[in-house]
């Protein structure tokens with residue numbers, strides 16, 4: 001197993017609890033300290049988790065032995081924490097999206113490269129057993145010639161979800177709305193299956209919430225392979241339904257719903273479809289997701305640090321979904337398709 005890895009967690013809001021629980025369940029990993037935005041929140045976090053807590057990441061890193069910094073702050077604050085951690089020589093595992101646009105993501109990647117530390121981006125749904133199976137089946141050519149891939153995220157978030165937060169749905173804090181915050185998980189799986197993107201034609205709107213970002217997005221994506229697909233993401237579709245990744249090929253189709261293969265119809269092949277034990281997708285409740293997939297991804301990152309190899313989702317991998325979403329936003333502003341780099 002090697003030496004114990006010590007983690008610091010910056011940002012002690014909703015998702016931080018998933019990191020603390022995951023790290024505490026992994027052999028040879030420990031949470032050394034937490035960092036909140038204020039002294040008062042640090043005291044509350046120390047009380048809640050019984051772990052040393054600070055209100056300044058630089059001070060934390062001066063006082064504590066830390067190998068890996070987990071960034072769980074608002075999306076538009078990831079860069080700031082990443083630069084501090086990278087300059088202190090710490091490896092970084094950062095919540096999705098890495099940052100709110102590719103320019104800021106590139107600065108994070110650069111800071112990590114300059115300091116020779118690893119950067120990982122949380123996209124825990126890539127670690128779902130059924131997604132792994134689906135990807136293997138698609139890549140093995142089981143569906144024959146591909147016809148289309150769709151990412152559908154008909155989620156719901158209440159007005160208070162946005163109103164009670166200083167950053168959700170804002171352009172500076174979130175980078176947008178339903179696409180870059182909620183939809184990005186499925187957009188990431190979509191681009192992983194489809195490969196490099198050639199062109200996007202998108203439209204985003206704010207329909208039912210009083211926010212700067214979008215609560216409805218639709219896009220047609222053309223991959224470099226010639227395959228096309230569509231993305232639909234929302235936080236206005238009450239009561240919220242599990243997200244779907246639909247893969248259609250000439251020999252059949254597979255649909256992943258809430259991380260589980262819900263439909264499997266491929267000519268001449270039997271496959272047992274799992275029955276979901278409830279909605280664990282976060283379609284209407286952001287905290288309904290289990291920490292199990294975070295645990296798998298944090299374990300992968302810890303192994304990468306120990307063996308000096310790349311984590312499954314490094315900075316450049318994490319950048320791809322942000323670039324695709326940025327293309328959709330640009331297309332919507334211009335009212336025309338945009339060619340991707």
Ligand SMILES: NC(=O)c1ccc[n+]([C@@H]2O[C@H](COP(=O)([O-])OP(=O)(O)OC[C@H]3O[C@@H](n4cnc5c(N)ncnc54)[C@H](O)[C@@H]3O)[C@@H](O)[C@H]2O)c1
Pocket residue numbers: 010011012013014015016035036037038041055072073074075077095096097122124165181286289
């Ligand atoms: N992977 C997932 O499924 C998932 C789920 C939820 C959130 N997220 C991501 O996690 C991040 C945090 O989301 P959340 O829902 O936990 O948000 P949150 O608002 O509940 O928590 C963010 C925390 O960061 C703190 N903070 C802000 N600036 C800080 C600073 N400079 N130093 C220390 N702390 C600071 C805030 O006070 C707050 O406690 C976002 O990027 C979000 O997209 C990912």
